[in-house]
Amino acid sequence: MSDISAAIQWAALVILSVLLAAALEWASFPAAMLLGPMLAGVAFALRGASLSVPRQAFIGAQAVIGCLVALTFSPATLVALARDWPLMLLVIALVIVFGAAVGMALMRFGSLPGNTAAWGTSPGGAAAMTAMAESFGADIRMVAFMQYLRVFIVILTASAVSWLLLGHAAAPPARSWSPGFDAPLLPLAQTLALVGAGVLAARCRRMPAGALLVPMLAGAGLNSQGIISITLPPWLLWCAYASLGWYIGLKFTRQTVAYALRAVPQLLLATFSLMALCGGAAWMLHAWAGVDALSAYLATSPGGLDSVAVIAVGSGCDVGFVLALQTLRLFAVVLAGPLVARLVCRVNGRSARGMVQAARQ
Known part of the structure; x- marks a missing residue:
């Protein structure tokens, strides 16, 4: 495929990405607009495509995802936090500890290199964890594989639990394919300004993943107070998801795919272990708090x-x-992710330099 012009390769990649994303969306698969381009990128990479996504596009995608996370933080979240904050903070801390424990076990007894295990087992925020992982030396390909394998299993299980307890499954929302070109201009300009601030923050070497964290924190505060109004029209999300998906997918090699497939059994064990531990936290909520x-x-x-x-x-x-609990945990996981990854690696007795070298091999 390397002898085909780049323009034709890009056109074919876009077409395949759209088809895969549409199929996954039709099947109600989570994060279809990211996974479609990522799978298409993997297919093209394995066929020898000579394509790569500029790092600035990846940084811009990080900033958009930061705005998306900020948008989940609303006044309703603050009301719920004010009402049940001790219980919520306890459960969030437990879930983060559970994720760290599973990541630690995966590093010690599994075959995953370096802090990739710590980032891949972070409980929640799959897109955010994937976008941040490379900034901290993890293998972004394996982190994406681990995160979305877990999301797929968790969602299937949650749907089954809902059906068993209530006798019916949740109905998927109506799908809208409008590109959103009619988005209000002022909120769109405010959102793009947040994205621009994230891109500028990415140049600060003292702030890894600043492209995601700055829009997330600033956007959450400003949007929840009504100072600005974050709007993310579909075309902007599609561009961000496609950039992130292609950036990851085009990095895959035959060796990486083979390694990921060999690691599936231990990843499944890690996923079910994390789900069981989180189920213990759910039992605590039910038995002790009456939820x-x-x-x-x-x-x-x-x-x-x-x-x-x-x-x-x-x-x-x-x-x-x-x-409210899911939103707060998402923020906590994103903010605590670097610290937890470093702590897990330190407890396992592996230097950061050695882990980065192992992840790149």
């Missing part, structure tokens, strides 16, 4: 916020509690 079983399970589920939200709304459980 109904389904709300407790969904609130502590280590899956994606968007997919859990769909199941929660369709199941008729305490949606406010579920979304």
Whole structure:
């Protein structure tokens, strides 16, 4: 494929990405707009395509995802936090500790290199964890593989639990394919200014993943106070997801794919272990705080916020509690991710330099 012009390769990559994303979206698969381009990128990389995504596009995608995370933080989240903050903070801390424990076990007894295990087992925020991982020396390809394998399993399990407890599955929301070119100009300009601030922050070497963290923190504060209004039209999200998906997918090699497939058994064991531990936290909520079983399970589920939200709304459980706890955990995981990864690696007795070298081999 390397003898075909870059323009033709890009055109074919875009077409395949759209087809895969549409198929995954039709099947209600989580993060379809990211996974479609990523899978297409993997296919092209394995065929020898001579394509690569500029790093500035990847940084811009990080900034957009930061705005997306900020958008989940709302006044309703603050109200729920004010009402149940001791309980929520305890559960969030437990889930983060569980993720660190599973990552530590995967590093010590598995075959994953370096802090890739720590980032890949972070419970929640799959897109954010994937976008941040490379800035801290992890193998972004394996982190993406681990995160979305877990999301897939968790969402299937959560849907099954909802069906078993209530006798029906959550109905997926109506799909809209409008590109959103009619988005209001002022909120769009404010959002793009946040994205620009994130891109500028990425130049600061003292702030790894600043492209994601600056829009996330600034956007959450300003948007929740009504000072600005973050808007993310579909075309902007599509561009960000495609850039991130291609950036990851085009880095894959035959050796990486073979290694990822060989690691599936240990990744499945890690996923089910994390789910069991989070299930213990759900039992605590149910037994000690009187939260109904389904709300407790969904609130502590280590899956994606968007997919859990769909199941929660369709199941008729305490949606406010579920979304508040999931949102706060998402923020906590993103902020604590670097510290937890370093701590896990230090406990395992491996230097950061050695882990980065291992991840790049």
